[in-house]
Amino acid sequence: MNNFEEIVKKYFDFFPKDKESLIVFSEQICKNKDIFDRKNFTGHIVANSLIINNYKILTIFHNSLKMYIQPGGHIDKNDASILDAALREAEEETGINDLSLLEWHKQKKIPIFIESHLIPENLKKQEKQHYHHDFMYIFTTNTKNVNLQIKEVSDYVWVDIDTIININPDSFISKSLQRMFELKLL
Numbered sequence: 001m002n003n004f005e006e007i008v009k010k011y012f013d014f015f016p017k018d019k020e021s022l023i024v025f026s027e028q029i030c031k032n033k034d035i036f037d038r039k040n041f042t043g044h045i046v047a048n049s050l051i052i053n054n055y056k057i058l059t060i061f062h063n064s065l066k067m068y069i070q071p072g073g074h075i076d077k078n079d080a081s082i083l084d085a086a087l088r089e090a091e092e093e094t095g096i097n098d099l100s101l102l103e104w105h106k107q108k109k110i111p112i113f114i115e116s117h118l119i120p121e122n123l124k125k126q127e128k129q130h131y132h133h134d135f136m137y138i139f140t141t142n143t144k145n146v147n148l149q150i151k152e153v154s155d156y157v158w159v160d161i162d163t164i165i166n167i168n169p170d171s172f173i174s175k176s177l178q179r180m181f182e183l184k185l186l
Contacts, residue, residue: 095147
């Protein structure tokens with residue numbers, strides 16, 4: 001994957017406190033485990049997109065996880081980078097095609113947030129419990145109309161940023177938004 005080690009190094013240089021919460025991720029990198037392989041049941045990288053329109057965040061109902069989350073998904077072999085995967089997944093799941101990457105990402109060349117969390121075992125897919133190492137990128141749009149990829153997602157809601165932070169301050173979306181506030185990006 002293009003410049004992966006450089007992205008991770010820059011991320012930890014910029015956000016050194018995050019090393020404490022990303023121990024499994026860091027260990028996998030040190031052991032040269034293939035963390036782009038979705039069949040790696042220690043853990044693997046997932047690309048995510050936080051889509052903002054007029055102080056509202058797009059959340060989609062994920063059919064397998066049975067919850068509202070941000071668009072995102074696994075890295076495909078055709079993806080040149082994690083960022084490319086985040087954009088592809090966002091466009092596929094939402095049908096929005098005017099997404100603009102936040103300028104901060106273009107300057108820093110890192111995600112706004114990386115979080116590792118456990119994904120439960122899925123007997124249907126023959127997947128053991130494992131970690132997702134989620135890389136979050138921020139996009140803006142002027143579009144409010146969403147054309148869902150019904151196979152994976154079945155509903156969407158545009159939610160006010162303050163509501164998200166107040167309802168679930170420990171969610172991946174909230175942590176990403178809080179970081180944006182800390183960096184004065186919102």
